[in-house]
Amino acid sequence: MKIRAQKKNVLIPAKLLRKYNRLKRILKSFDSVLVALSGGVDSSLLLRASVEALDGRVMAVVINSPLFFPEEIKMALKIARKLKVKYELINSDHYLKEKFRKNTPARCYFCKLSLFKKLEKIRRAEGIAMVVEGSNLDDELDYRPGKKALRELKIRSPLKEAGLKKAEIRLLAKVLGLSSWNSPANACLATRIPYYQPIEPKNLEKIREAELYLKKLGLAQVRVRDHGEIARIEVWPEAFKYLVQSGVRKKICRQLKRLGWKYV
Numbered sequence: 001m002k003i004r005a006q007k008k009n010v011l012i013p014a015k016l017l018r019k020y021n022r023l024k025r026i027l028k029s030f031d032s033v034l035v036a037l038s039g040g041v042d043s044s045l046l047l048r049a050s051v052e053a054l055d056g057r058v059m060a061v062v063i064n065s066p067l068f069f070p071e072e073i074k075m076a077l078k079i080a081r082k083l084k085v086k087y088e089l090i091n092s093d094h095y096l097k098e099k100f101r102k103n104t105p106a107r108c109y110f111c112k113l114s115l116f117k118k119l120e121k122i123r124r125a126e127g128i129a130m131v132v133e134g135s136n137l138d139d140e141l142d143y144r145p146g147k148k149a150l151r152e153l154k155i156r157s158p159l160k161e162a163g164l165k166k167a168e169i170r171l172l173a174k175v176l177g178l179s180s181w182n183s184p185a186n187a188c189l190a191t192r193i194p195y196y197q198p199i200e201p202k203n204l205e206k207i208r209e210a211e212l213y214l215k216k217l218g219l220a221q222v223r224v225r226d227h228g229e230i231a232r233i234e235v236w237p238e239a240f241k242y243l244v245q246s247g248v249r250k251k252i253c254r255q256l257k258r259l260g261w262k263y264v
Contacts, residue, residue: 027050
């Protein structure tokens with residue numbers, strides 16, 4: 001059985017609708033929530049469902065950090081305003097801390113621990129029952145040491161608990177009219193640097209500029225990996241043919257070398 005959505009004339013499978021209703025029941029059980037809002041599709045849908053389930057008992061927090069693209073932060077603020085949710089934009093300097101900059105395999109743990117401690121402090125000050133974040137069921141397939149920090153701080157992941165996968169989240173977000181429904185997946189910029197290569201602010205800026213340049217060339221989903229003197233570009237297979245065209249390749253190499261890499 002299929003159910004016709006009210007927006008965009010999209011059909012929603014009944015099974016997916018049941019998952020969305022399960023998500024709202026989970027959120028309602030918390031009484032009030034503080035949503036970690038990144039501007040991506042996962043946390044955007046989580047905020048939208050929270051508003052439905054809890055009326056005004058919802059707050060969002062957006063983290064401003066060189067680890068994230070300014071466009072993501074702008075998107076997060078836009079969505080919070082559109083949904084008429086109380087929100088707070090906070091700055092974080094956790095990327096400067098020694099444990100993070102050493103860039104060991106536990107980097108993500110230290111990052112999440114620092115960020116969500118800040119959110120827990122805000123939650124207590126606001127008298128909110130629970131901090132929630134946007135991990136989904138597909139994330140269980142990846143190596144994510146940050147999950148340990150979430151468990152230690154008792155942060156909940158309602159999308160995952162409701163059994164929602166990425167493709168399902170995108171469909172729901174599209175139906176609900178969220179502008180982030182087709183936003184490319186975007187991990188923090190520290191993931192572009194191999195373990196044990198120290199993370200420096202200037203390297204993060206270099207990676208950000210390189211990826212923004214490539215996106216302007218039409219490469220919507222792209223990663224630039226920083227290997228010291230070497231920049232390694234990753235794109236989807238269907239974009240590779242365009243990437244290696246002589247004129248495009250030379251233009252990219254010139255720009256990335258201007259940014260400081262010796263080899264591309």
